[in-house]
Amino acid sequence: MPSRKINKIIVRASTEFLGEVRDFVAHHAGLSGFDSTEVEDIRLAVDEAMTNVIKHAYEHDSSKLITVQQGVENSEFWVRITDSGRSFNLEGYVEPDIEERIRLRKKGGVGVYLIRRLMDNVEYKKVNSRNEIKMTKKL
Amino acid sequence: MxxxxxxxxxxDDLEVIELNGELDAHTAPQLEExxxxxxxxxxxxxxxxCTRLEYISSAGLGVFMAYIEDVRTLGGDIKLTNLKPKVYNVFDLLGFPTLYDILEKEEEAVARFLNSH
Incomplete structure (x- = not known):
């Protein structure tokens, strides 16, 4: 019987805490029974989502907080990242052309693409004044 | 952290950079520098x-994306070697193996540079 427990970590919006959050989520992914490749997929997806919150939602204001929750429901492992910064609008999102970005010497812009490749489902929601990204992967 | x-x-005239640990948005500026x-x-x-590179996110990949064109235009290259499978997988997800020279061993990269004279 899988646990209904929700695990939670709250960190300041600084890249300094990326490693801690990655390890937190990877630990629980491992306990849930994922193999090492899947654990790495989840680790990277969470990193990319949190990096986007730090850069875009909070614009590197490290006085702000990010909440990361993790649980298992209906044979799905989920991670929810919540912030109170600027919303991300997935409408108008276009998959990046990597060759083009290299030609233009762009440093980033591939995080959302990676998250979608690595996880089975990704949802963005606005709840009251907070933004949520919920990513799930089937067990 | x-x-x-x-x-x-x-x-010889080749520069070797060895990466150790985890390359993410926090540490990528060191590589860029x-x-x-x-x-x-x-x-x-x-x-x-990348023998001792344990992890890479898109912030790390972004450094290679931002500088490869300049380096190639100037007659050089950035060749990546000795990637662990879990690190290679991330490069692969973005199609890097067709865009970058990724080699199993450092010696192969050395040989390629020396033969390109």
């Missing part, structure tokens, strides 16, 4: 040895 550091050495410094010194033949 993510632990990351860079060791540097030379093989190293590559910019090499470009400033007109050192364009760069081998990035």
């Amino acid at each position: 993510s632990s990351f550091n860079i060791d540097r050495r030379n093989i 190293s590559i910019r410094e090499l470009i400033d010194r007109q050192r364009f033949k760069i081998i990035v040895n």
Whole structure:
């Protein structure tokens, strides 16, 4: 019987805490029974989502907080990242052309693409004044 | 905190950068600084040895994306070697193997640079 427990970590919006959050989520992914490749997929997806919150939602204001929750429901492992910064609008999102970005010497812009490749489902929601990204992967 | 550091050495006129630890948005600026410094010194033949690279996110990949064109235009290259499978997988997700010279061993990158004279 899988646990209904929700695990939670709250960190300041600084890249300094990326490693801690990655390890937190990877630990629980491992306990849930994922193999090492899947654990790495989840680790990277969470990193990319949190990096986007730090850069875009909070614009590197490290006085702000990010909440990361993790649980298992209906044979799905989920991670929810919540912030109170600027919303991300997935409408108008276009998959990046990597060759083009290299030609233009762009440093980033591939995080959302990676998250979608690595996880089975990704949802963005606005709840009251907070933004949520919920990513799930089937067990 | 993510632990990351860079060791540097030379093989003839080649610059070897060894990455140790986790490369993410927190640590990528260190790699960017190293590559910019090499470009400033007109050192364009760069081998990035990833033997001890345990993790990479798109912030790390972004450094390679931002500088490869400049380095190639100037007659050099950034060749990546000794990637662990879990790190290679991330490069692969973005189609890097067709865009970058990714080699199993550092010696192969050395040989390629020396043969390209």
